[in-house]
Amino acid sequence: MNKYKTIIGLEVHIEQNTESKMFCRCSGRYFEKEPNSNTCPVCLGLPGAMPFANRKAIQNTILFGLSFGCEIAKYSKFDRKHYFYPDLPKSFQISQYDLPLCGEGVCEFGFGKVRIKRIHQEEDTGKLTHIEEAGAKSSLVDFNRSGVPLMEMVTEPDFTSADDVVTFLKYVQKVVRYLGISDADMEKGSMRLEANISLSPDGSLPDYKVELKNINSFKFLKGAIEAEVKRQEEALNSGEKLIQETRGYDQVRKKTVRQRVKETASDYRYFPEPDLLPIVLTDKDIDEVRSRLPELPIAKQLRFESSFGVSVQYAELLTEDRDKADFFEHLVKETKLDPKKIASELINNKNYEGVSSVEEFKRIFERENPTLESDIDLITGIVSKVLEANQDAVAKYKAGKLEVIGFLIGQVQRELKGKADPAETKKILENLLS
Amino acid sequence: MITEFSKAQNQIKSGQATVKSRVEYFLKRIEEFDGELNSFITITGEEALKKAEQMDTLFSEKGEEVFEKMPLFGLVFSAKDMYLTEGVKTTAGSKLLSDFVPPYSSTVISRLTEAGAILIGKTNQDAWAHGSSGENSDFGVTKNPWDKSRVPGGSSSGAAVSVAAGFCDFAMGTDTGGSVRLPASFTNVVGLKPTYGAISRYGVIAMASSLDTMGNFAISSSDSKKIFDIVKGQDGFDQTVLDVNGAAPKTKYTIGVPKQYFSEGMDPSVERLVLDAIEKISQMGHKVVEVELPSTDYAISAYYVICPAEVSSNLGRYDGVRMGLNRDAFGDEAKRRIMLGTYVLESGYVDAYYNKAVAVRDLIKSEFEQAFSKVDLMLAPVSPTLPFKLGEKSNDPLSMYLADVYTVAINIAGVCALSVPCGFSDDLPVGLQIIGPSFGEQMVFDLAQSYQEATDWHTKSPKL
Amino acid sequence: MHTVTKNDVARVASLSKLTLTPAETELFEKQLSEIVTHIDKIATLEISSSQKHTESGTLLKMREDTIDELNKLTPNEALSNTNSKKSGMFEVKYVFSQTDES
Secondary structure: OOOOEEEEEEEEEEEOOOOEOOOOOOEOOOOOOOOOOOEOOOOOOOOOOOOOOEHHHHHHHHHHHHHOOOOEOOEEOOEEEEOOOOOOOOOEEEEOOOOOOEOOEEEEEOOEEEEEEEEEEEEOOOEEEEEEEOOEEEEEEEOOOOOOEEEEEEEOOOEOOHHHHHHHHHHHHHHHHHHOOOOOOOOOOOEEEEEEEEEEOOOOOOOOOEEEOOOOOHHHHHHHHHHHHHHHHHHHHOOOOOOOEEEEEEOOOOEEEEOOOOOOOOOOOOEEOOOOOOEEOOHHHHHHHHOOOOOOHHHHHHHHHHHHOOOHHHHHHHOOOHHHHHHHHHHHHHHOOOHHHHHHHHHHOHHHOOOOOHHHHHHHHHHHOOOOEOOHHHHHHHHHHHHHHOHHHHHHHHOOOOOHHHHHHHHHHHHOOOOEOHHHHHHHHHHHHO | OOOHHHHHHHHHHHOOOOHHHHHHHHHHHHHHHHHHHOOEEEEOHHHHHHHHHHHHHHHHHHOOHHHHHOOOOOOEEEEEOOEOEOOEOOOOOOHHHOOOOOOOOOHHHHHHHHOOOEEEEEEOOOHHHOOOOOOOOOOOOOOEOOEOOEOOOOOOHHHHHHHHOOOOOEEEEEEOOOOOHHHHHHHOOEEEEOOOOOEOOOOEOOOOOOOOEEEEEEOOHHHHHHHHHHHEEOOOOOOOOOOOOOOOOOOOOEEEEEHHHOOOOOOHHHHHHHHHHHHHHHHOOOEEEEEOOOOHHHHHHHHHHHHHHHHHHHHHHOOOOOOOOOHHHOOHHHHHHHHHHHHHHOOOOOOOOHHHHHHHHHHHHHHHHHHHHHOOEEEEEOOOOOOOEOOOOOOOHHHHHHOOOOOHHHHHHOOEEEEEEEEEEOOEEEEEEEEEOOOOHHHHHHHHHHHHHHOOHHHOOOOO | OOOOOHHHHHHHHHHOOOOOOHHHHHHHHHHHHHHHHHHHHHHOOOOOOOOOOOOOOHHHHOEOOOOOHHHOEOHHHHOOOOOOEEOOEEEEEOOOOOOOOO
16 A cells, blocks of 8 residues: 555646747648748747737637636736747747736536646747767758747646546646647647656655656656656665656656756747736637637536436547537437437447548438338337336326336337337327327 | 838838848848948858748738738848857957857847847947947947048947948947947937837847846937837846836926036037037927036946946956857956956955945935926937047047046936937037936837937938 | 846756856856846845736737638748758757656
């Protein structure tokens, strides 16, 4: 049994999928483009160039904040964060220091509350690759990504296990995809995680934290956090003193490894970005963004469970992404089939992959359920038999418990191995019971 | 009013001159006299002549309508080497950028060119616009054409001299703390410091982003106005630019004289000429009253915190990777300002210096607003001294900084001002500063024009 | 009253990525001290910035999310002012990645 309490706080960077970059009119899509083919004087940091803020990116960050219940600041501003690094063309990153766009928020999960400390707007850096030729190492810089809008979410240290972190991050990913503001793809780097991990013997916040970085897949996330927790536990057990450091994950050895920290200044010398106006929002500005807020995955999942009788597990899978959920609801409305049947077809049958129209769905459904029985005489015969055998239910129905009809339909389906036309069956039942 | 611009354009219209002959005339003058004055870093003679020929062809085809479509048709200008010019070397006066050929042009240069003006060259300046004398250039000092043993004022030293010495019709400079007005005053030309946010800074090498303004030099204030009207307004690249129609000209102005601008340590001959000019303007029928700008004393201190802080940030991008040489190529003054700026932004000092300076800026702004609620315009000296000797202050940065005592507060307040020639002492020119509220340029130009109509100081030119 | 020490100069130079000679360090220590002494007169003022919110609705002053190819640089233009390039990228001395996989 673990005698220490695990304390984890997260910093999540999410790259937006806007058409253009944060502060210039270069394309926001840089993936697999020819190096340095997606730049302009602004994002290349040439002399004389200055930023011009992208309204959509700001609105997206507000939307992200609203979906986590964050307070949206009426007055926020951009600041320059200074450090020298070859992938940072201006020698400062435009970020937000003391007045972030989104303030505190809170989100409930099965494992408990997660408090959001802040969400702010910033810009991405260029990308480095490293080469070695004749024993000499050097780094190459591509600025195609420079200036792509980034959102940084910082949570309070509210996580106590790797599982909770995974649950939360999957939810974050789902939300931004619902909002349509990012692909949030960890492999591609459009969602990046830093986990600050420490172990406490008494529940109070320890005086160190280990920054776990550069985990670029959900696959390794759980293992990485658990490996780090284990390492710290062993260290504490052997009386070792843990220190503040940055570590990465070695996927092969399944261990965290100490990382060289970038050799940059410890003092970022923040000051307000003079080239940009402060972000001063009216209630109308915020309401306009709020009106774009879709039904969020948690709410949708609960509604699917209660309105359609779909299981928790199915509801979760159906609400995994917004298109899937919308299509499911559309099918329920258009086909009049049993929602649970639709759900199980969609989830368990590979033949529906890529299907996006009702007609297509119906075609496959009929192919997959070829002998859907609609012979009224045959069904009527079965129904009579079922009523005979379930006098209790008939009595309840007659006493006004109309919902037992579901049970009776189920009994008919059992007789017909699930092939009875549910609408027809229901009609016949209702006739015979009235 | 007959202005230098209309004179020049009338010569073209009447056939007395062609655009090409004017460019040739200026190139010859530059060749003859600029060897000693050193006002240019790069001369774009070939391109200018080619462009001039095209314009002469255009005029012969289209006739006088070209002057309506292109208000600056046939006029020749120079630009401080802070203005990016596509395909033309742009150095900021520093050897760090001695081979930098920008792939794009600044908004101001594009607008002037579209309006028919022809660029004849890029002018010398204090490196990175750090300085008040023009001596801090990696391309040699620029000399004052009125007395070649003296400084022309800086940092837009070459731009001012190029107009004063008759090398072009007008020049573009930048004014962050006085860098247009001071050299205008020292060389007997008109120099505009526009309202912050009136003209896009896009494509101009940044010194201090919250203070930089795109000024111009001309012989007459109505020419300066013509340039301003062409280059002002939003461009979609500089978010701080506003399209504002400021106060319109009046027949009679109430004019304030801030008593803090006549402090001890001012050269008595400068004071006498400025007071004479104020008297003259009062005689022209305007009402002159005393006003207070009590925090003037703190302006230099606040300026030398905010400016270096932004300098340290803006010069970070020069690391020798994407352009230019590495950081060792910075001169002493750039290094000094970068380090001072870094110091005042460090977490241990940011409250004592940077945040305090921002508070002083708020205070100065509100004092200017208060003053302008009582008066339309203000009058003050530009410089406390006459043009000083070359080398006199170059080893004493603090005394050099103090030369900006009457100009920096205008940048801090973000308002506009114009330096206009108001007389000579010992054959050295002195400028009068006409200060207007935010976007009050049209009133400033109007008063300056009537003052120039009533005086002839600006018609005097130096013997080269 | 703050004075600028040799240590301050060294620290600030390193933060600014400037390499100073001993002579420069000495000169700047003296000159920066003089300047800091002068600007110190605002350090003691008892005022603070009001951070005025006079402007409102600044979202309107931001730009639409659209692409403009006109301002874009070709890879050749982007690399036109550097001497250290390789495979269409800027080449620098080896540094450790901050966000990428090392």
